[in-house]
Amino acid sequence: MPISSDKSGLKVWQRRDRNTQLLVWAGWLLGTMVFLYCWRQISDATEWFFVWDAPRIAADIGDRALPPRWAYINSLWEPIWDTLNIATLGTLFALVLAVPVAFLAARNTTPNRYIIRPIALLIIVSSRSINSLIWALLLVAVVGPGVFAGMLAITIRSIGFCAKLLYEAIEEIDQSQVEAITATGASRWQIMAYGIVPQIMPAFAGISVFRWDINIRESTVLGLVGAGGIGLQLQGSLNTLAWPQVSLILLVILFAVLISEWVSAKVRGAII
């Protein structure tokens, strides 16, 4: 235990000994230096005149945005329906594609550990690292603007997320149940259907609802790059500086997010 003596020879307990203390201090120094350097670069790239003006601008925007233009809600029903479809269909298709990928990626079910597993992991990583907005940007260029591009973007983005959580669940299953099914002389597919699937079913349901909740949030902004949904209206209102419409759309989005979070929490609570 690190102990130091003060002037009168009294022993005092210390949290760390001298070397650890120095190391911690050096770590903090380095971290602070990195942070200050980053901050300075950001500050150099900023027009501070606009920043000092920001409170006035914010007050001005707030002034224009309130009260929201409630009548505009009538032209929002269709985009809301589209947004819901983008999120739900995207999640469904992603799940269909994620299940085989997850089985190929899990250590205990993969048919080949050296070729197929790395490929499955690569699919998971590349789908996860790229935000759905970037996928949407790309898909709008390929399949044209609209709900279809948004749905595909959500699908591609969700595959990695669902497959990753699912294959971790598969790797954590209780092996003795699988052995019991194998001992009855079951085939490879029967082992999967009766030994593995029942064990990961709750995790699977939880993951799907969780991802659906995230996808509702993400699909609200996909319209900014032309991929359909309520984001299209948001973009249009922002471009025409129609702030009362913007505030109404933001309220609708906030409401949708709260509802989807509530639904997902309820469903997950019922399953687990």
Added chain:
Amino acid sequence: MSRSSTLHADARLEDLVGSKWQKPPFITSSLLRWSLTIGALVYFVVAISSLDVNWSRVSEGLDRGLQFFLGFVNPDFTSRAVDIKEGLIESVEMTIASTVVGIFISIPIGLGAARNIAPLPVYLVCRSIVAVSRALNEIIVAILLVAIFGFGPLAGFLTLSFATIGFLAKLLAEEIEDMDKVQAEAVRATGSRWTQWINYGVQPQIMPRLIGLSIYRLDINFRESAVLGLVGAGGIGATLNTAFDRYEFDTAAAILLIIIIVVMMLEYLSGIIRAKVQ
């Protein structure tokens, strides 16, 4: 009572003997099961029919998709190397600065949002900050902040800091609520001040989780910083957007590959660090 129920079970067993075994359904109530299935099917049909795919446009675009795929096979790192480098460095700076600021702000808010530490008024205030931060999508916050603070990395930095607060404070508060009370009480019993109590009773318990979450958030912030540029909030997203707008798919592929590699490295690093502290 128990006799009749045994009899009942016996009778049920008699009924079942000889019949083929069936897999027990996932949802036991048959009414709920069927209404869910039919509802899902109806929704699926309606949703698909409202999808409205323009197949001629899709077949036209497939050519472009192929070009993009070829871009991935043969990415062009060189012709826009300066732009890519500047965008990447700006993204990294935004990521680091916003993560640091976000952590420092989310620690007091996380303490305040833990019911076993904070009094009710503080708890409610902190929880509502967390709720607002989590409900707003990063992109929407970025649009508003760009409108208020002007184009550039400052808006992106503020957006990411704001998003970090909601994420970290919520998970930190949950960790504090789950902590072992005995240790904290032992420290309090020595007559410690409030700060000492937090520092020696609470902090050591949540530190591994805090470090793990911070690194995880660093990873998320980098990924998010790559899209904030689409709405003018600085970082590599702006370069990527320009590349897409000019149909320079090989440059776009190069940027995406760089993002994937950096994310993979960060994930690998965070795995090592998390394994070490936990």
